[in-house]
Amino acid sequence: MNGTSAPAISVLMPCYNCGAHVAEALQSVLAQTFDDWELVVVDDGSRDDSAARIAACEDPRIRLLRQDNAGVSAARNRAIAAARGARLAFLDADDWWAPTLLERLSAALDAAPGALIAYCGWQNVGLPGKAGEPYVPPDYETDDRDAHLLTACPWPIHAVLVKTRAVREAGGFDETLATSEDYALWLEVAARGRLVRVPEVLAFYRHHGGGQATADRTRLARDQYRVQTAFLARHPEVAERLGRRRARGIICAGLRRRTYEAYWERDLDAARDLFRFALARGCLRPADLRHALPALLPRPLHARLLAGRDRRPA
Known part of the structure; x- marks a missing residue:
């Protein structure tokens, strides 16, 4: 040059x-x-x-x-x-x-x-x-x-x-x-x-x-969800090619994965925030509710409920 x-x-x-x-x-x-x-x-x-x-x-x-x-x-x-x-x-x-x-x-x-x-x-x-x-x-x-x-x-x-x-x-x-x-x-x-x-x-x-x-896993999960949903809104042809149900399932699966990463690592503040976020957006399955619903409780009570219980599946 x-x-x-x-x-x-x-x-x-x-x-x-x-x-x-x-x-x-x-x-x-x-x-x-x-x-x-x-x-x-x-x-x-x-x-x-x-x-x-x-x-x-x-x-x-x-x-x-x-x-x-x-x-x-x-x-x-x-x-x-x-x-x-x-x-x-x-x-x-x-x-x-x-x-x-x-x-x-x-x-x-x-x-x-x-x-x-x-x-x-x-x-x-x-x-x-x-x-x-x-x-x-x-x-x-x-x-x-x-x-x-x-x-x-x-x-x-x-x-x-x-x-x-x-x-x-x-x-x-x-x-x-x-x-x-x-x-x-x-x-x-x-x-x-x-x-x-x-x-x-x-x-x-x-x-x-x-x-x-x-490093901020809560913000990262929320922003990724925001990016994905906004992209599909701008590009409905992508959702049509995938099938709207599958496209929605892909986005929700990613949000659940990030939520459970925080949960099993006992990053309780992030897990509580993300369980609530996922629940409000209809991204949780019935099997997730046993982990998610306690996130609606006051934090000290939630922490006591988790003490010694609910370890990551093998």
Whole structure:
């Protein structure tokens, strides 16, 4: 890329108080084997040395924008507005990529002209057991594509290369959502075109307990339900293809799963909130009521009822 032509890919990086990790994220972009990119970093009102660390990186392909703290969706939307590339990749300031990610995802989109999104596998670094193992997602371009995508967010935000026009046509990120804003965008983009998979683990998500949005399980479950139901309201053709009863069942099953995860782990406040939320929306089955109805009791009484009882099924 020369100094005047638009890059092939715009990498977009929101940053808020990520001074401990942003240098590693920047280095993973600089190390890409595909080098026709620009990196648009939006410092979202950081109070640490994040901006100084970014500014110290003198590569001319890196642009640093600054704003008062407005949240990750606002930061990403500002980066989208500033992007010059025909394709977008998203990398948060505490995550990183394998050196071939842009090369492999770009080649996949080149080979599938009708596709809007290329996605790859990832690893959740810092989680114990199976949750922290490398994972390659399925090929979602199957006969059950709608069901796969409606079940849950199909990939983390940094495991995707997407055409810029598709993101802008979908309206970018919903700034009213505290979580699942990426899921809402991917559903909208996927409704407009094909997906292509790169079956390699190329993206790495850092779990470090630093106040990440996904740590709030109640908010995450509520936001996912909101995203799914709003998407079906905008796209009744998806519900028709799936069958309205099945589509509703997929959404409710996800809400129940998140509710029981909190319940069996004895995160009582989250479980109580989510049981009430699911009950009000008709998402519970008769068998769920023995667990859900006590959530309507005062919390101290509910806690006493659970003491020594009702353990997770084997």
